Amino acid sequence: MSPGPGGMRLRRLSGLSRYSRHQQLREFLRPGSGAASREESQSRARLRCCSRRRLFLHLPRDNRLLSFEPSPARGPAPRPLDRSFPGPEQLLDVLELERPGPGSGESGSSTAALITQRGRTELWNYREAVGWQLLQAAELCSSPQARLLSAAWDGHSISWCEERPQPSAPLQHCICSRSLGPGLTLGPVRTLMHNSPAYRLYAAGEAVYLLPSIRPYPSNCPIPSNNPSNCPFPSNSSIHSNNPSNCPIPSNSSIHSNNPSNCPSPSNCHIPTNCSMHNLVKFILIWSPQEDTLTVTCLARGPLSTRRLLHEDSDFTRLVADVAGILPSLPLLEIRAVSPCPTGLLVAESSGEVSLIQNDGTVRLLCHLSQSPAAEGSMMMELCGTTLACTLGRTLQHFDTETGRLVEEATLEVQPLALIPYWETGEIQLLVEDGIYSLGIHPGNSNIKLGFCSGSSQVQEMLEQLVLEEACKYYQKRSLSRSRLTVQKLKSEAMFQAPLTLCSILQNEFYLRKTGHYNQQTYIKLHNIMAGEIQSYVNLEEAKSCLVNGSEIEVAAYVEEITEQEIQRLLHCQLDREALVYLNSIFNTFPREAWKAVKRTLHLHQNSEGSFSARATADLWRVILSPGLPPDQSPTANGAVPVFELICRLLYQFHPKWLPMFIELTQQHLATFRNYGNSESLENIPLYKRALSVIPSACTGGAGDPTETIIELLLCSKRPNAIIQAVRLLIERGMWQRAVQATSRFSQQGPLLKKELFAAMLVQVSQHRALDPYLEEIWELCPEDTTAADILDVVLGSVPSSCESRPYSSDGNQLTVGLLRPLLTKVLTQGEDRQWMGMAEGPKTLVFPPPTPPRQKKAADQPNPLNIEPSMEANKML
Numbered sequence: 001m002s003p004g005p006g007g008m009r010l011r012r013l014s015g016l017s018r019y020s021r022h023q024q025l026r027e028f029l030r031p032g033s034g035a036a037s038r039e040e041s042q043s044r045a046r047l048r049c050c051s052r053r054r055l056f057l058h059l060p061r062d063n064r065l066l067s068f069e070p071s072p073a074r075g076p077a078p079r080p081l082d083r084s085f086p087g088p089e090q091l092l093d094v095l096e097l098e099r100p101g102p103g104s105g106e107s108g109s110s111t112a113a114l115i116t117q118r119g120r121t122e123l124w125n126y127r128e129a130v131g132w133q134l135l136q137a138a139e140l141c142s143s144p145q146a147r148l149l150s151a152a153w154d155g156h157s158i159s160w161c162e163e164r165p166q167p168s169a170p171l172q173h174c175i176c177s178r179s180l181g182p183g184l185t186l187g188p189v190r191t192l193m194h195n196s197p198a199y200r201l202y203a204a205g206e207a208v209y210l211l212p213s214i215r216p217y218p219s220n221c222p223i224p225s226n227n228p229s230n231c232p233f234p235s236n237s238s239i240h241s242n243n244p245s246n247c248p249i250p251s252n253s254s255i256h257s258n259n260p261s262n263c264p265s266p267s268n269c270h271i272p273t274n275c276s277m278h279n280l281v282k283f284i285l286i287w288s289p290q291e292d293t294l295t296v297t298c299l300a301r302g303p304l305s306t307r308r309l310l311h312e313d314s315d316f317t318r319l320v321a322d323v324a325g326i327l328p329s330l331p332l333l334e335i336r337a338v339s340p341c342p343t344g345l346l347v348a349e350s351s352g353e354v355s356l357i358q359n360d361g362t363v364r365l366l367c368h369l370s371q372s373p374a375a376e377g378s379m380m381m382e383l384c385g386t387t388l389a390c391t392l393g394r395t396l397q398h399f400d401t402e403t404g405r406l407v408e409e410a411t412l413e414v415q416p417l418a419l420i421p422y423w424e425t426g427e428i429q430l431l432v433e434d435g436i437y438s439l440g441i442h443p444g445n446s447n448i449k450l451g452f453c454s455g456s457s458q459v460q461e462m463l464e465q466l467v468l469e470e471a472c473k474y475y476q477k478r479s480l481s482r483s484r485l486t487v488q489k490l491k492s493e494a495m496f497q498a499p500l501t502l503c504s505i506l507q508n509e510f511y512l513r514k515t516g517h518y519n520q521q522t523y524i525k526l527h528n529i530m531a532g533e534i535q536s537y538v539n540l541e542e543a544k545s546c547l548v549n550g551s552e553i554e555v556a557a558y559v560e561e562i563t564e565q566e567i568q569r570l571l572h573c574q575l576d577r578e579a580l581v582y583l584n585s586i587f588n589t590f591p592r593e594a595w596k597a598v599k600r601t602l603h604l605h606q607n608s609e610g611s612f613s614a615r616a617t618a619d620l621w622r623v624i625l626s627p628g629l630p631p632d633q634s635p636t637a638n639g640a641v642p643v644f645e646l647i648c649r650l651l652y653q654f655h656p657k658w659l660p661m662f663i664e665l666t667q668q669h670l671a672t673f674r675n676y677g678n679s680e681s682l683e684n685i686p687l688y689k690r691a692l693s694v695i696p697s698a699c700t701g702g703a704g705d706p707t708e709t710i711i712e713l714l715l716c717s718k719r720p721n722a723i724i725q726a727v728r729l730l731i732e733r734g735m736w737q738r739a740v741q742a743t744s745r746f747s748q749q750g751p752l753l754k755k756e757l758f759a760a761m762l763v764q765v766s767q768h769r770a771l772d773p774y775l776e777e778i779w780e781l782c783p784e785d786t787t788a789a790d791i792l793d794v795v796l797g798s799v800p801s802s803c804e805s806r807p808y809s810s811d812g813n814q815l816t817v818g819l820l821r822p823l824l825t826k827v828l829t830q831g832e833d834r835q836w837m838g839m840a841e842g843p844k845t846l847v848f849p850p851p852t853p854p855r856q857k858k859a860a861d862q863p864n865p866l867n868i869e870p871s872m873e874a875n876k877m878l
Helices: 022-029 035-042 275-281 457-477 487-492 499-515 520-549 552-571 577-589 591-602 618-625 643-654 658-675 687-692 707-717 720-732 736-749 751-767 772-780 788-798 817-841 872-877
Strands: 011-014 046-049 055-059 064-068 082-084 091-096 109-116 120-127 131-139 147-153 157-163 173-181 190-196 199-204 207-212 284-288 293-298 302-308 335-341 344-349 353-357 363-368 379-384 387-392 395-400 405-411 418-422 427-432 435-438
Touching: 022 055, 022 064, 046 418, 091 147, 109 147, 109 157, 157 199, 173 199, 199 335, 199 344, 207 335, 335 379, 344 379, 379 418, 379 427, 457 487, 520 552, 552 577, 552 591, 552 618, 577 591, 577 643, 591 643, 618 643, 618 658, 643 658, 643 687, 658 687, 658 707, 687 707, 707 720, 720 736, 720 751, 736 751, 736 772, 751 772, 751 788, 772 817, 788 817
Parallel strands: 147 199
Antiparallel strands: 011 435, 046 055, 055 064, 064 082, 091 109, 109 120, 120 131, 147 157, 157 173, 173 190, 199 207, 207 284, 284 293, 293 302, 335 344, 344 353, 353 363, 379 387, 387 395, 395 405, 418 427, 427 435
16 A cells, blocks of 8 residues: 555555455455445445454344454464344444453453343353353343443443333433453443433443434444453444444445434434433533543533432433533534543544543543544544544544644545554554555654653643633634734733633643642643632632532522522623523523522512612613524524513513513613614514513413413503403403403594494493493593494494394393483584584685685774774775
8 A cells, every 4th residue: 555645654564364264354345346246245244343453243134243363373263253143133232341451451361242232141252272152141131121222341340221112201211230240240230320311332441431322423433342441442333333434344234224223313212302302412421430420521611510320319310400501502512433542532523623531521622634524424533642543534644632733644545444553552553455554653652651641841831822722713703803812912811711621731730740740830831821710610619519518598599699690691791692592591490590680680679659660771671672683593493582581481470460560661761772763673573572472371381360461461562453452352351340441541542543442342332231330431432423323333233143123122131222322312412513513614614715805895984903094005905
């Protein structure tokens, strides 16, 4: 194989002849000449590299597992593993039961566990002189209906994720574990978590990593070994991987479909598509068997919480309740590949970032790939010391994790099959169809003992520079200033606010200082930069300890204080999408504390006279009245609503009588903004409609009957359509006195509204006698331009059809002429008055041009009122 363009030295070490049955292995790995033969081989073989330079080959069509060991120097080859499973027993995983520790793989004996989806476990032992022998078979699960989805071996116990069908529960999975004692005896089943979503388990180092399995996560090889950290050939993918392209010969059988049976999806796992399930793919769980702790971490922010597992409290929702408030603000996991290594779990994201998750949840960015891995592309990666090797298709890249820079890059002539790390020498080898190649990475480039925690001052300064450069990019994206943010400006202005990352650096410094490998000058620089952030972080930890160890009263006081501080902070800043979703989560999680915080922030108060008031700045009112986010950033998919709706919801829940008065007050502030021309960012939807949108209906389980609040909201809006709707609701509820009062109150707003309200009341008078005590008030509402014909049309059109047609009826509920006499008299009187007024004003009606007035002669003896003789021109006009 020729070297790549980057100059990477690829040296062929050996061919496949080093393995027993190498001809059969080469036949499986290399497609035939014909298209049918190539398709047949591709649907059969799946390869994985394991410990002791051993290869496992899975034939999914035949449900058969083969092993290929290195041929011995002398003597016959030992008996290989050739195991065929019956049809219902689909092979799930092959776990090499190696104990952690240096030199664990040097003896000539090894043990492997073959696990099926139904939980059947076969323990096989390998000896160089004999080969593979079956030791025992046992059932891993305690329930016969359970179905395994993933399994891992951490060096002391077997852990797995199983599905237990429960029609009523949306989360139907459990995380269990069984220890393996002397004599390969399985201990009792321990349930680590129940009622959890589906997870994929990966063992790396001294911990087990649980990645959400709602979507597939491709990785290096088709069969995950989940070996402990000291095994030389870790592998990371499931047999039924949803990314077969990273295997040497992809499978097209029904077992390895795009939605395999062992890889749960939203369709076959009963996973709800609500907001809470959406948050479950944002974090990773880490179980430490030695300390028996569960750590919640995410790639964006590192460790979020750590708690000890208790046998009596293993419910999944309780274990992750500590981070429920921060989950809506976290990004989704877009993982393309994973790979266990001695120091943790390697994770490659869709953005091209490769990170290392350590056992304590700390996340360290190692490098950026030159190209982002495809969703279904081939990608493999291995970390050996400070050397990271990645393959993307036929592109092989070599990174230095101390600097994060690309060292070499090569384009291979054939598709790579696997990367083989050698922890003893710090070398990484490449397996292809025609043999094994060395990448030409000198062992001196890898610091096996210290890893990336080198003690030299040059490495420490470089690490500090990389972290600060990353912080500059982070804050530059969120800055409104056009000036470029530099590392010097970041240090001088104390803008670096990444306490978790900085604490990781300081922890490393403390370790190096304790062992004597540290640079005093670098330590002082880091401490000076972190002084303010460390104090804030210490205060946060003290608050956490008070919440954990305090009494119920103290915890309630702390929660109320923290909730008020967070709400005040969010309401006084520019609300983006993440901040609005976070604010919604606070209001939904702590509604009572949020109500108290809003009441104190807005200074909501009602005096003894019933006057309602609120004191807030104009900027705060603008945030409250804002419609939310632009349409392209609308968070409705996450269930988030704007601030105004959140406050209205709290008002209706805790003080519903204040809600209409709050709407009137906000309408006044909105009118003030519009009068001063500052309503560009405000919405044109009426506020009462926005308030009505948060009131639950009586049939949806709302607290009490919301009709009273709805009527008050409609009336306080003072809009004609809303007033008419409120009056109709009052009529439907039989509140006749309030209906007449509302009609009398709002009929003065305009003639059209007065006419509509009078017609609505006249219809009710025509149908029943409930309004008879209020007839005088109703007749006063009659518009002046109404005629007797109009009244008779409404009455005749509203009279029930069941009424008797005789002029003298015995039914006392019918409308009589006597009841209508005052109204008709008033209308006829008004009509006559208008007619006489029209006749009286008829001659005075001005027309254009006005007529010439008649000539009149003035008496000679009549004195001039102004004592002035009329002019000649005036006489002429007369």
